[in-house]
Amino acid sequence: MESSKSKSKHKKERVVILGSGWAGYAVARTLDPAKYERVVVSPRSYFVFTPLLASTSVGTLEFRTILEPVRRLPQVDFFQGWADDVDFDTKMVRVEVNTSSDMGSQTVIPPPPGQATENPSKKGDVFDLSYDKLVIACGSYSQTFGIEGVRQHAHFLRDIGDARRIRLRVLSLFELCSYPSGAGLLTDDDKRTLLHFAIVGGGPTGIEFAAELHDLIYDDLARLYPDLLRFVRIAVYDVAPKVLPMFDQALAKYAMDTFARHGIDVRTEHHLERLRPADGDLGSRHGALRIKVKELGDDEVGAGLVVWSTGLMQNPLVAKLTGKKLSAAGGTGEAGQRLATDVRTGGLVTDAYLRARTTSSEGNDSAAGAGAPPAAAGRLLEDVFVIGDCAILENDPALPKTAQVASQQAIHLAKRLNRGDVSGKPFAFRNWGTLTYLGSWKAIHQSSADELKGWVAWVIWRGAYLTKSMSVRNKILVPVYWAISWLFGRGISRF
Numbered sequence: 001m002e003s004s005k006s007k008s009k010h011k012k013e014r015v016v017i018l019g020s021g022w023a024g025y026a027v028a029r030t031l032d033p034a035k036y037e038r039v040v041v042s043p044r045s046y047f048v049f050t051p052l053l054a055s056t057s058v059g060t061l062e063f064r065t066i067l068e069p070v071r072r073l074p075q076v077d078f079f080q081g082w083a084d085d086v087d088f089d090t091k092m093v094r095v096e097v098n099t100s101s102d103m104g105s106q107t108v109i110p111p112p113p114g115q116a117t118e119n120p121s122k123k124g125d126v127f128d129l130s131y132d133k134l135v136i137a138c139g140s141y142s143q144t145f146g147i148e149g150v151r152q153h154a155h156f157l158r159d160i161g162d163a164r165r166i167r168l169r170v171l172s173l174f175e176l177c178s179y180p181s182g183a184g185l186l187t188d189d190d191k192r193t194l195l196h197f198a199i200v201g202g203g204p205t206g207i208e209f210a211a212e213l214h215d216l217i218y219d220d221l222a223r224l225y226p227d228l229l230r231f232v233r234i235a236v237y238d239v240a241p242k243v244l245p246m247f248d249q250a251l252a253k254y255a256m257d258t259f260a261r262h263g264i265d266v267r268t269e270h271h272l273e274r275l276r277p278a279d280g281d282l283g284s285r286h287g288a289l290r291i292k293v294k295e296l297g298d299d300e301v302g303a304g305l306v307v308w309s310t311g312l313m314q315n316p317l318v319a320k321l322t323g324k325k326l327s328a329a330g331g332t333g334e335a336g337q338r339l340a341t342d343v344r345t346g347g348l349v350t351d352a353y354l355r356a357r358t359t360s361s362e363g364n365d366s367a368a369g370a371g372a373p374p375a376a377a378g379r380l381l382e383d384v385f386v387i388g389d390c391a392i393l394e395n396d397p398a399l400p401k402t403a404q405v406a407s408q409q410a411i412h413l414a415k416r417l418n419r420g421d422v423s424g425k426p427f428a429f430r431n432w433g434t435l436t437y438l439g440s441w442k443a444i445h446q447s448s449a450d451e452l453k454g455w456v457a458w459v460i461w462r463g464a465y466l467t468k469s470m471s472v473r474n475k476i477l478v479p480v481y482w483a484i485s486w487l488f489g490r491g492i493s494r495f
């Protein structure tokens with residue numbers, strides 16, 4: 001049953017957009033309001049500028065400087081909730097409302113199938129919403145590879161609530177360790193455990209977080225807690241033989257040399273096998289963790305904070321949708337089809353025009369993510385588009401899961417819809433290069449035109465993120481906060 005928005009009252013075609021991330025927000029912003037009624041459904045009420053998330057988690061930037069409220073988009077309707085299901089035959093989205101601000105703003109990894117969740121929450125009310133065109137842009141979830149304890153004890157860095165929790169934890173750990181050592185109090189060994197910051201994942205996100213954390217500790221906290229520096233250790237763990245695999249050898253080496261000078265420990269070919277609370281008070285009262293690493297045998301490593309920054313997995317909505325059989329009325333003209341997925345990544349397969357591809361339900365999914373062409377070309381859902389991290393383009397399956405790709409797909413799709421000829425021009429990705437911040441005003445930048453490192457790359461890093469910030473408000477606020485942090489130090493209040 002549809003809510004207040006009745007299908008019969010449509011004056012313009014209604015485009016329902018699932019997600020307010022890089023892909024969803026950019027589609028909503030670029031679609032022409034004169035041509036389309038735009039409705040965004042997302043569990044969170046804002047867009048997050050993810051490349052600057054690590055800066056907010058250490059207080060270089062304030063949280064609101066990287067957020068854009070969806071309701072500020074003129075003439076865009078917004079429903080805060082999860083798309084729970086889609087009926088492609090009747091063109092209806094079932095929405096589960098989200099009235100809890102926390103639930104949509106921090107990473108919650110669902111338990112494996114068949115396992116009860118630790119915090120069962122009441123299911124929200126649901127309502128149905130009709131669409132003429134549907135844009136699925138719900139992104140992906142963090143992948144824990146089923147490693148024991150990661151889902152419960154690691155911190156993730158994907159949304160603003162995650163950044164707030166990390167900032168609070170880092171600052172609290174320093175405060176906790178600032179009391180004198182002694183009988184009944186924390187020992188030096190306990191402090192060494194609590195001030196070990198372990199980052200799992202040596203991609204740009206993990207490396208940038210390590211760099212930003214280093215800046216916070218050595219630029220700001222060192223002055224406030226000088227006696228604690230001898231206990232501090234920042235370590236990056238990765239299973240691969242080298243970190244930053246998307247950068248060429250020379251730039252990756254520069255990054256590692258910079259980290260070595262900063263005292264950041266990089267442990268490649270280390271396989272994390274388990275994460276659990278430390279024994280006794282240290283674990284139960286102070287939240288210390290024990291990490292089991294395959295290469296270290298039975299010796300567990302203690303840590304006060306583990307930030308998990310590796311791997312993506314299928315959004316549960318996508319998993320649900322791919323299990324559904326479509327009827328002939330569902331737009332393909334052939335009963336028994338279902339949405340095609342990429343077997344490796346779980347992404348929804350699209351044609352070059354970003355339309356959802358279907359396949360026969362016997363299972364003709366593609367191994368597109370592995371670089372192979374799709375197994376069978378199936379049919380298309382003409383009015384259903386998939387973009388961003390949850391999509392796999394069949395003619396360019398190796399596209400990275402990045403904001404660059406998601407926003408370019410969104411703008412391409414919205415512009416084609418505005419022109420009314422979706423199949424007029426296929427999507428083509430333009431790579432603007434890859435940037436990673438290394439701390440202490442140094443970065444690396446790699447593109448087809450150049451390879452830059454050090455201070456010059458850092459200037460490009462800041463310039464790129466500033467120009468890509470969405471609103472004028474944030475284009476002003478971000479440099480103001482950069483200047484404030486530089487002049488007066490980072491925000492270290494705990495709340």
Ligand SMILES: Cc1cc2nc3c(=O)[nH]c(=O)nc-3n(C[C@H](O)[C@H](O)[C@H](O)COP(=O)(O)OP(=O)(O)OC[C@H]3O[C@@H](n4cnc5c(N)ncnc54)[C@H](O)[C@@H]3O)c2cc1C
Pocket residue numbers: 018019020021022023024041042043044050051052053054081082083084104137138139140157158159205315317387388389390401402403404405406
């Ligand atoms: C810390 C960090 C730093 C990064 N840095 C960079 C960088 O420097 N450069 C770069 O190119 N990329 C970067 N990325 C990657 C980039 O952020 C992602 O590739 C990008 O966010 C993908 O956009 P998306 O819109 O597909 O998904 P997301 O941005 O993840 O958005 C998904 C949206 O869908 C919503 N949603 C989820 N489930 C549902 C549902 N059932 N119904 C409705 N809505 C739903 C979510 O709440 C969210 O609003 C970074 C990522 C992180 C986490």
